[in-house]
Amino acid sequence: MIAPMLASAPHTHSRFNVSRTMIAVMACLSPATAFGLYHFGWPAICLFIVTIAAALLFEVLSLAIAGKPILRFATDGSAVLTGWIVALSLPPWAPWWVGVTGAGIAIVIGKHVFGGLGQNLFNPAMVARAMLLVALPVQMTTWVQPLRGDTGPTFLQSLGITFMGSPEFDVVSSASVLSQVKSQLDAGQPMDRILAELGGVQDQLYGFVSGSMGETSALLLLAGGLCLILLRIITVVIPLSVLGSVFVLSGAAWLIAPGQFPPPQYHMVSGSLVFCAFFIATDYVTSPVTGTGKMIYGIGIGTLIFVIRSWGAFPEGVAFAVLLMNACTPLIDEYARPRIFGRTRSGKPLELGDES
């Protein structure tokens, strides 16, 4: 008999590993993605594929430069997922180089400059989104109406839209819900008229509105997020605290000044709030690890989103809110520690007879 391997306990392992986690997140994202791709047609599909391919390419290049094992790390799914999230947050008919730039920023600056998988301080996809938003305000805010089952541009036309930058097809551009509310409010329109123009909340809930490629359908994103929770990939804490704090703050503001603030249900279903709550804020690497820490982090993000949406220069504040709270994560982790078994929160052994 060959002497067996001597390795210390435990000798068994759960079935989960990094790539399975990434694949599960992608699976949960796919309903909302499929909906977005269907409703924004061929140009969206082209952009989606180009962005993910670019993310993978940048990942391979970065790994090669860093001298890390390419096959093992490039196939772990993290680069594809980052590219996927970047793509979903782009305007669906944006030209190809926006997607490639976004993927490059996310993978190279957001991730590998910090040391690769697990080392980045900021959420790579949000770094890309924020930089694109600041650097390319026109391309990043050119929205199109969903096709709603119309034929839309053909495959060849859409190649022209994505790659040539000269739309042969008439782009039916429109504002997203949040930018519409913002500009109308700035123009001094009363809130009830703005709301009447926007139409019902249902369209936003189902996703029949203009917006980023994969962020329009709040309902499908919610379903995917619930699957993530059921698969135990994320806990309920971050989504609940993000959504809860936005709801409470916007509700309070709306009750105080209904003429100035849209009602909370508009906040809940518009923009990338649901996407952020379940898929972006819950990014493992850049969020705190303990329950208390996650709660602080989630409430921080929700509050910042509401503040930026209401008083900031941008109609949507998800990227900035997430990045700001990412920066706080090490601090939160340092202070929000779990209580050690048999000790008080301050680390002293429990007193005998202490019924806790």
Place this chain on the structure above:
Amino acid sequence: MTIFPLAGRFDPARLFSFKGGIHPETRKFLTSECAIEDMPVPTVLRVPLQQHIGVEAEPLVARDDMVLKGQLIGKARGPVSANIHAPTSGRVLAVGHFTAPHPSGLPVPTITIRPDGDDRWGDRLPRMRPESADPDEIAAQVAKAGIVGMGGATFPAAVKLNLRARYDLHTLIINGAECEPYLTCDDRLMRERAEEIADGIGIMARALGVKQVIVAIEANKPQATAAMERYHRVLGYALKIKQVPTQYPMGSEKHLVKTLTGKETPARALTAELGVVVHNAATAHAVHLAVRYGEPSISRVVTISGRGITRPANVRALIGTPVAELLAHCGGLAQEPERLLLGGPMMGQPIQNPRVPIIKGTNGILALAASETRDREVMPCIRCGLCVQVCPMGLTPFELNTRIKAGDLEGAARVGLLDCITCGCCSFTCPSNKPLVQTIHFAKGKLAEQESRKHQQEQAKRLAEARQERQEAIAAAKREAMAKRKAEMAAKKKREAEAAAAETPKNGETVK
């Protein structure tokens, strides 16, 4: 139907156990229906003198001595130690050293016996009637029988039975959780020997002088629960049989106490300080045999399992039986095992040499095939926080790991390194397959080494200082003596001079 029966069924222990923990695949089905079988006397027995926590026993036999079954061959030394008895009759081949059943593979003092095949009993311990025996007598009998905690901790049972002298004990908990995957030896023992275990529990309860007794069994062992429930009254004690959730590490003493009583044992304290003592179910069985029949602890039930075993089984084997013979008894190895373990897959010890013997704390021998063990590929930490979620001690294993890797052992100790019970939940669950608990193990050893070195240095420094002080004192005394002598000499000279001065005029006069 009123609401009261329902309210009575509500058991908070089943809802609120403890924070963290994992649910590994138990794979107990491999052996859970295998009745305990007796292993024939093997060709050779190697009985280590160190089978317990504490000082090794002192050998009482020499080479070529004939020993009888149950004869005392190793005498306990010191307050935390245990007697060792001959598991069968035969000739002592050697009193020397043999590889320990431990991953280190270091030699430990071992008595090797060649059984003569007669299995002849020598003098047994005197039988006792626990109904009328004094608690001290029971504890003394358990000590004589050399019984140690059979769940794997191998703490001498008699020492725990004597805790009543120091603590106000009110509850005895019998640990039948058996939360390690694969292992079914306690399950089978409870199913087949429920009456004897119950009797042993009663005896221990009497020795401890407790008021209530709880038998905790994980919910995945309904037959064992049913079997134990038939003996709910022994020696005047009502046994409360409680199902606890199937959750690893339920068998950890402090977590079991927390689940059953809701009380959390303070860090660095014993459960006895809460008035609770925990004993293993197999220990109760050994106590029954020792007290009722005067049989010392010379055999135990071992689960032999894993995909590498041809015929997984539960075997009652003599202490000292080589692992290789037990494997052969179970049809040998079906395939080359990736890992050969003593104990369960979560906390078991890997061994390299199958000739090592089983000891009183060995509850399982597992031959795990590659498909049952972990991958070797390690990915970077992605800070998913699963290790924090599952840690039953409320630690942050990924952070400990980072600090240890950076060489910051003091920092790791500050955030709870020494509170780790090395249950392995973190390593089990880590999606990046990082060796978290293994690193913590290493750091604990390293820290202990540093502490002892520091202690040694301090000792040496103290000795050096004491020496210097002594030398200074000697020198000072010498100086003082010198000064004194000088002063004396000076005084003497002065006196002489004075005397001379006084005499001179006289002389002068006489001269005149």
